[in-house]
Amino acid sequence: MELIWYAVFAVLLAGYFALEGFDLGVGLLLPVLGRTGEDRDRMVAAVAPFVLANEVWLVAVAGTLVGAYPLLEGEVLFGLYPLVVGMLxxxxxxxxxxxxxxxxxxxxxxxxxxxxxxAGSLGLSFGWGVALYAAATGFASSPLHPLGLLLGVVVTLLFAFHGWTFLAWRAPGFAGATRPGRALLGTGLLAALPAIAVLAGGMGHLLDHSAPTATLSVLSLMVLPFAPIMLGAQVWTWRTFRPGKAANRIPSFF
Incomplete structure (x- = not known):
């Protein structure tokens, strides 16, 4: 049961990086590619249908952390309290x-x-990189260690590249680029790579901090039946708002 919930947590965190990564990446690129108000409207319109669906993954990550790793939750909040507040x-x-x-x-x-x-996209992107470094060191090192700051820069650049690829896929021709879905999948995996590496390296630590088997069994009965609904909603969103589906006629959030 511990392995099942480790796999669930890993998929959710990697999925969040791969999906929310392009939302944040587009936000990072607003001052770079959005030279006019119309360009910025198009960029926000491109991500508008996906933002809320992608943020559900973070909610699921937080819920899994609380339910499956209650001891680790306290360790994270205590060790990274200022960073967590800043990211929120x-x-x-x-x-x-x-x-x-x-x-x-x-x-x-x-x-x-x-x-x-x-600014918010930068804070989240950089913060995730710093948080991953802290998690990789078992929260024994300061998040502001030069390597932590470097990982923050790396994650920010990966998200920006993922966002650029998303724009080239969702709004072909925007900023003079067009990319196929395979390219978007590739940059999504690249954006999730830091999270995957930390999860792989911390597998033993996560398993040691798992909730009791009885708790995980009850949690499975309560949560896992809803997983197909979450995945189905994600698939519907991507099929409904794929390229050519009125990307330029949705100016922003309403």
């Missing part, structure tokens, strides 16, 4: 930018919230 604030700022940027017409208003989208 970045998440709120990024999502507020997505929802508020078109609530009022005006270039100053939109530029401000576009900046918030980029």
């Amino acid at each position: 604030l970045a998440w709120v700022v990024r999502d507020a930018g997505l929802w508020f940027r078109r609530r009022i017409d005006g270039p100053v208003w939109r530029r401000f919230w576009d900046l918030m989208i980029t």
Whole structure:
């Protein structure tokens, strides 16, 4: 049972990096590729149908951490409390930018919230890299160690590249690039690689911190039946909003 929940946690965390990675990557690229208000509208429109579905994976990761690894949850929150708070604030700022940027017409208003989208995306991307380094060291080393900061930069660059590939797939021709679905799958795996590496290296630590078998059995009965619903909703989203499905006619969040 411990191996089953380790596999579930690994799939959820890697899936979050692969999916939310392009959302954050597009946010990082807003000031680079979004030279005009129309360009920025197109970029936000490209990710708009996917954002909420992708964030469900993070909720599932947090739920699995609490249920399957209760001791590790306390270790994470205690060891990374300032970082976790900062990442939550970045998440709120990024999502507020997505929802508020078109609530009022005006270039100053939109530029401000576009900046918030980029700032929040940067905070989350960099924060995840630093958090992965801390987890890889068993929370024994400061997240601000040079290697932790370097991993934060690496994850940020991987997400930005993944976001660029997503835009080239979702809105062919935007910024002069077109990429097939295979390329998006490849950059998704690349974006998830740091998380996969840390999970593989920390497998023994995770298994040692698993909840009792009886708890995991009850958790399985309560949670796993909903997994097909989550996956089915994800498949529906990707099939419904694949390239050619009105990417340019959805200006933003409403």
